[in-house]
Amino acid sequence: MRTVITVKDLAHLKARSSNEYVAPANAILTPSAADFLRHLGVSVRFDGAAATSQPPAKKPAGGGAYVSDASAVARPKAEHAKLFASKEAQAIKDQICSVGHRLWKREYVDGNGGNISFRIGENEVLCTPTLVSKGMLTPEDICLSDLDGNQLAGTKKRTSEILLHLEIMKANPKARACVHAHPPHATAYAITDACVPSCMIPEMEVLVGKVGRTPYETPGTKAFAETVLPVCKDHNAILLQNHGVITWADDLERAYWFMEIVDAYCRTVVIASHIGGQMTYMSPGKVGDLLKIKQTLGLPDARYNLKPADYCACEFRPGAVCGTTSQKSSTAADGEAETPEAEAVVQMVTDEVMRALAR
Numbered sequence: 001m002r003t004v005i006t007v008k009d010l011a012h013l014k015a016r017s018s019n020e021y022v023a024p025a026n027a028i029l030t031p032s033a034a035d036f037l038r039h040l041g042v043s044v045r046f047d048g049a050a051a052t053s054q055p056p057a058k059k060p061a062g063g064g065a066y067v068s069d070a071s072a073v074a075r076p077k078a079e080h081a082k083l084f085a086s087k088e089a090q091a092i093k094d095q096i097c098s099v100g101h102r103l104w105k106r107e108y109v110d111g112n113g114g115n116i117s118f119r120i121g122e123n124e125v126l127c128t129p130t131l132v133s134k135g136m137l138t139p140e141d142i143c144l145s146d147l148d149g150n151q152l153a154g155t156k157k158r159t160s161e162i163l164l165h166l167e168i169m170k171a172n173p174k175a176r177a178c179v180h181a182h183p184p185h186a187t188a189y190a191i192t193d194a195c196v197p198s199c200m201i202p203e204m205e206v207l208v209g210k211v212g213r214t215p216y217e218t219p220g221t222k223a224f225a226e227t228v229l230p231v232c233k234d235h236n237a238i239l240l241q242n243h244g245v246i247t248w249a250d251d252l253e254r255a256y257w258f259m260e261i262v263d264a265y266c267r268t269v270v271i272a273s274h275i276g277g278q279m280t281y282m283s284p285g286k287v288g289d290l291l292k293i294k295q296t297l298g299l300p301d302a303r304y305n306l307k308p309a310d311y312c313a314c315e316f317r318p319g320a321v322c323g324t325t326s327q328k329s330s331t332a333a334d335g336e337a338e339t340p341e342a343e344a345v346v347q348m349v350t351d352e353v354m355r356a357l358a359r
């Protein structure tokens with residue numbers, strides 16, 4: 001059995017001047033313990049190993065809290081500080097603030113909701129802090145975390161929802177930037193069992209496509225973070241049940257675009273469903289043309305291996321319905337009236353036409 005080292009086990013180090021902590025060879029450190037050592041400027045050496053060795057981060061068998069073999073701790077603190085203060089990091093911090101301000105202005109976030117991240121190094125991720133409105137973000141607020149969620153730099157505490165972003169980044173190396181928000185129109189779908197219908201607007205099909213979906217879990221937990229794993233490779237926009245939306249891309253601006261596109265699309269579908277006309281859909285053949293374009297752009301889509309007949313199907317849950325009040329494929333329309341009233345109108349117009357022709 002491995003020894004788990006917590007902050008409590010390290011409390012005595014405060015009074016010490018040593019800059020190295022020697023842990024038992026089989027030990028694992030909790031994230032808080034790793035943070036604690038980092039703040040003290042103390043590096044970790046596992047008994048029998050060199051201090052510079054970087055064993056891979058591991059999850060405990062059977063689940064539970066994230067633990068780390070202190071791969072990040074083994075890296076000199078000064079290196080993190082250098083990266084955090086670099087020109088590249090400054091530019092990304094400015095971009096994170098710009099995205100945050102736009103999310104807030106578009107009312108995609110409220111209170112301190114939403115969070116933004118960017119993977120700046122192999123194991124380092126810049127992210128927004130907890131408890132700060134995205135409308136008020138400044139570059140000084142931004143934090144640096146490792147891929148296990150251990151904070152490496154920054155004066156504010158990193159968002160608790162970074163675990164969600166990190167799961168996407170670890171599972172999908174193409175995901176360098178993540179944007180999470182609670183945009184009202186897309187989130188409205190997330191609090192129903194309706195899926196977001198597809199095959200209605202070309203831009204949505206090419207840039208986003210089918211929106212992924214996760215089951216509900218308590219925000220900020222490991223279980224919540226892991227809900228995205230089954231869908232985060234094939235979907236760059238994911239509805240988080242009873243919560244909001246997360247989008248990812250290879251850069252921040254694109255991850256933000258996808259958030260705009262998803263919410264604008266959901267808003268358009270909701271408005272259209274209130275107009276009362278029959279909703280129309282692109283044919284599977286035309287959607288196939290769009291998917292070919294999409295593939296050349298290197299964007300993910302769960303439909304590349306599907307048959308055309310399945311391109312527009314709702315799929316996130318058995319029994320799910322597409323979220324419009326009137327749904328019928330234009331290619332399948334056969335002229336049948338949908339209600340007795342409409343049928344009567346069609347009959348009346350037909351009779352008038354027949355009478356006029358008979359004169």
Ligand SMILES: [Zn+2]
Binds near residue numbers: 113114161181182
């Ligand atoms: Zn949230």
